[in-house]
Amino acid sequence: MVNVIMHGCNGRMGRYITDLIKQDDAINIVAGVDPYQGITNDYPVYSSIDEVEQAADAVIDFSNAGVADSLLDWCVAKKIPCVFCTTGLSPDQLTKLEEASKQVAILRSANMSLGVNVLMKLLKDAAAVFAPAGFDIEIIEKHHNQKLDAPSGTAIALADSINEEFDNSFEYVYDRSQVRKKRESKEIGISAVRGGTIVGDHDVIFAGPDEVITFSHRAYSRAVFAKGAIQAAKFLAGKEAGLYDMSQVIASK
Numbered sequence: 449m450v451n452v453i454m455h456g457c458n459g460r461m462g463r464y465i466t467d468l469i470k471q472d473d474a475i476n477i478v479a480g481v482d483p484y485q486g487i488t489n490d491y492p493v494y495s496s497i498d499e500v501e502q503a504a505d506a507v508i509d510f511s512n513a514g515v516a517d518s519l520l521d522w523c524v525a526k527k528i529p530c531v532f533c534t535t536g537l538s539p540d541q542l543t544k545l546e547e548a549s550k551q552v553a554i555l556r557s558a559n560m561s562l563g564v565n566v567l568m569k570l571l572k573d574a575a576a577v578f579a580p581a582g583f584d585i586e587i588i589e590k591h592h593n594q595k596l597d598a599p600s601g602t603a604i605a606l607a608d609s610i611n612e613e614f615d616n617s618f619e620y621v622y623d624r625s626q627v628r629k630k631r632e633s634k635e636i637g638i639s640a641v642r643g644g645t646i647v648g649d650h651d652v653i654f655a656g657p658d659e660v661i662t663f664s665h666r667a668y669s670r671a672v673f674a675k676g677a678i679q680a681a682k683f684l685a686g687k688e689a690g691l692y693d694m695s696q697v698i699a700s701k
Contacts, residue, residue, distance in 0.1 A: 450475045450685045453504045453528075455519060456511035457493055458482035461533070464674035465508060466490075475682060478502040481511075497522045505685035508677050509534055512596070516541050520548045529553035529684040531677055533560055535601030549691035555684050557694045558601030560676030563665050564650070565694040568609040571652060571663060575610040583656035584631060585610060585618070590641040590649040598640035606652055607636045 452469075456462045457480030466489065469475050479502040480493040487493075494500050497507075497519050507530040509519060516534055523530045532545065532554055548554060559565070579585065589603040599622065611618045618636045631637075648667040653660060667673070676694065683697045 449473075450506065450682050451478045451502075451504045452476070452681050453478065453497075453500060453502065453507045454480045454491075455497060455507050455509040455530075456482060456534075457489065457491075458484045458487045459510060461510035461670055461674060461677075463487075464670050465510070465677055468671070468674050468678060472678065475678060478504055504528055506531060506681045508681050510677070513537050513541065517544060520544055523554070524548050524551045527552050529687060530555070531680045531684055532556045533673070533677055536597030546691060550689060552689050553684050553687040553692065554690075555680050555692040555694070555697070557676075557680070558605035559648075559673070560680065560694060561665075561667060561672040562676060562694075562698065563667075563672070564602060564606075565698060567650075567652075567663060567665050568606060569695075571606060571609050572613050574654060574661070574663065575613050578654040578656060578661065579610075579614065581656060582633070583654040583661075584633070584635070584637075586637040586639070586653040586655065588639045588641065588649075588651045588653070590643070590646045592645050592647065593642050595642060598642065599638045600640065600648070600650075602648065602650055603638050603640070606650060607638060610636065610652075 454462055454465060454477050469477055477491045479491055479500050480489055481497050482493055483495050507528055509530055510533045513534055513536045516537055529552060535558055587603050587606055589600045591600055607620055618634050621635045621637050647670055650665045652663040680697050683700055
């Protein structure tokens, strides 16, 4: 049995994960953390991670960037691994996360779905063919109107998976409205759409001479992210210090 702490337990993703874990005999939530206390849970819920005293094998985090630093400090102090799913981290926070991973196991992924992580692998192969052939690369992401960060962490991760194949020689362009000039060949354009209740749509466009190839991923339910986070927690429990990602979870299955 893997015992976990659900950090951000009363948010949308926290509720999905709570409900799924109830149906899984291999994992259990021993405590939750959320500043909002208006939901009744089958486990104790604390306002901050520093109040938690229960022993656990891992933390699943779906909270917000504002509490990332305190969570990392707590995981390092307690030597409890963390599945870190919060996006919108600052450069300083990303550096702190990498430093923390030298002392405790941390799995970070901008997107927990199996489909997105397989897509990242496919994009590497596609970009290796299309980019040298003169195809322009654009990414369009769409999310619900309550999402705080833009572009999404997943859009950046998709761009990074391409950029890594070219020694990070591509520049990310987020807004073309302020500059009147032709598109440069070493650009990856990233656009964000916010509206309604869109769970998560990502299109990666390779636009070349007389043809366009588009790779698309559509999330119709947050359950795809919740399932991935649960699998990641099972994988991370008992792991040595280090920075892990979903590709290793996929490879372990």
